Amino acid sequence: MDSQLASAISIFMEFLDALPQPVAIVDAAGNYVYYNEESAHIDDYQAAHALGHPVLQIYPQLNQHSSTLLQAAFKGKRYHNQYQLYYNPGGNPVHQVHTTLPLQNNDGDIIGAIEISRDLSVINHLHEQFIDLQQKLHGQQPPADDGIVTCEPDMQKLIHQAQRLAKTDVQVLIYGETGTGKELFARLLHTHSERARQPFLVLNCAAMPEPLFESALFGTVKGAFTGAEDRKGLLESAHGGTLFLDELNSMPMAVQGKLLRALQEQTFRRVGSSQECQVDVRIIAATNESPQTMLDKQRIRPDLLYRLNVGYLTIPPLRERKRDIPLLAQAFLEKNGKITGNRVKRISPAVLERLQRHRWPGNVRMLENIILRSLIFCENGDELDFILLEEDEQQLEPLAPSSTTTALPAPPAVDIEASASLEAQVAAYERTLLLHYLKRYPNLSEAARQCGLPRATLQYKMKKYGIRLAQQVIGG
Structure with a gap:
């Protein structure tokens, strides 16, 4: 091993061992010289067996061109947040995003390469299961009501607008703050349309890791990248039905361009394929930012926004x-x-x-x-x-002593039977103290402050000891 590389590994060994991510280093010949326990766990391979051995001996399905570590070590290539699917020595697929860089000595010669990875296997597996489940269930569920509870005239008018939009089959953009019920309106648009008996699939753009986005939306073909297999994406799976894109403002710009083409041409290509796939799908998108805000922050392509913003619904906050x-x-x-x-x-x-x-x-x-x-x-x-409420859960800061604060009179004595247990005596005394504070401070929030308790804890103790107050105090 190169002396400078050995020295660098020795200096940073403790730091690399402490990282909760897979880290591997190879020398200029492509042999492992560092391989931490996280790498061993994901690859299902003992670190001691990897050290000193060539990458291609451990991963025979790779070659000099498909291995990013070898490309960095032999060609000086750099990879930042590169997605890769490969099979570990145990034959199990591993989805990773990694950064791979060549290592150089003082003269600028390449002496090896380092790769730091992030495992996406669990996320990818759960996402594939979710897609499969949506595909299986879409035709098994009977039509349900819209689930929108309201008596407000403006909301009823909005529901009527959505029902009219549903029958037109145009793309729709729904804007509303987080938690306002945008998906309920998306489902209303689907169930009141002629596509109601076809799939209604959902993609939460904010929850999808960027490296998996394109393959999840458009699907893959076998051989598109190491370990890739033939698999439908959400766009193809929703053929004939509706695809709901939640949190559209979190979709990567590069994917937005491909989605725009699919909307314009009604065709797309799976990742790694040159074959065009026809698709008939209605896109309903939702965002928690207004269209103008998305444009100002450059979170959406203007041409995609104008393509989607044919029908537009604004959901009012609660x-x-x-x-x-x-x-x-x-x-x-x-x-x-x-x-x-x-x-x-x-x-x-x-x-x-x-x-x-x-x-x-x-x-x-x-x-x-x-x-x-x-x-x-x-x-x-x-x-x-x-x-x-949320503020009731916040721990309150102890009140600082103040010369202007009026001291609270001592609570009255508590009459407790001598035979009572310690627990019973403490409970009786606590109840008396609570009544004392609540009598002096009829506002519940202020009483909690003076007790040095979160409001929720005070309410719980009141329930525990059967203390009931007037309506204005409970609502305080």
Whole structure:
């Protein structure tokens, strides 16, 4: 091994060993000189058996041209965030994104190459399973209602607009904040169209790793890259139906250009293929940024935006749908009622009033999560009479001593039987303290602050000790 390469490995050995990513180094002859445990785990191969051996001896399905490590070591090529699929010595496919660089000595001569990788095998496997499941289920589910709960005239008008757009078969762009229910409107557009009996497939662009994007959308042919096999992409799988592209503003620009061509020509090519595939699919896209914002931030190609923005729907945030909040809250209570054995039947007026005053930055999805969380802590009764909002979960900072703060009078003595257990005595004393604070500070948030407790913890203790307050305090 080159002395400078050996010295460098010795210096950085501890650091490389600590990295939670596969790292491999070869010398100028293509022999492994460093191979960490993460690489050994993914490749299902012992590190001791790899060191000193040529890359092609361990991976006979590779060659000098297809191995990025050898191309870097022999040709000085550089790879940044390169996607590669290969088969490890155990015969299992490995999906990776890696950066591979040549290593040079002080004279500029190449003395080896280093490769740092990120394993995508689990993500790719789950995504393939998800596509397969969508393909299997699309024809098995009976038509359902739209699932949009509203009494607001503006929302009802929006639903009517969506139903009219559904019958035209044009592409549609849906804009709305996160959690407003964009996918519900996408499904409405599909179920009210002539494509209703055909597939409705979903691609969340924000959740898809960029290196997998093109193959997931357009599919692959065998031999397109190392380990690639014939596989349909979502575009082909949705033929005759609808493909919903959620979070369109997260789609890579290079993929947007190919999607635009598929929309214009109604043809596309699988990755690695020269054969054109015909496709008949309706695209519905959603974004949490306005069209102008996407253009300003260069997150969408203008020509793709204009192609998709034939039909346009804007979903209002929940804070602009105050009258819908009680309906939605009750619907979520009934949906998640099994948590309490369907014991809780209704929501108290005080809680409903507080829900309607909240700003709901997470919109309808946040409301459902809040109802679910509150039901978990609802131990008694058939009414949900308290609510746990996000701010209730934040730990409060202890109050700094202040010369202007009026000291709280000592709580009254607690009459406890001498035979009571320590746990019972502590509980009785805690209950008395809570009543003392709540009497002095009838606003629940202020009482929690003075106690040095999160509001949610105070509410839980009130439920535990059977302390019930007036409506204005519960809603406080």
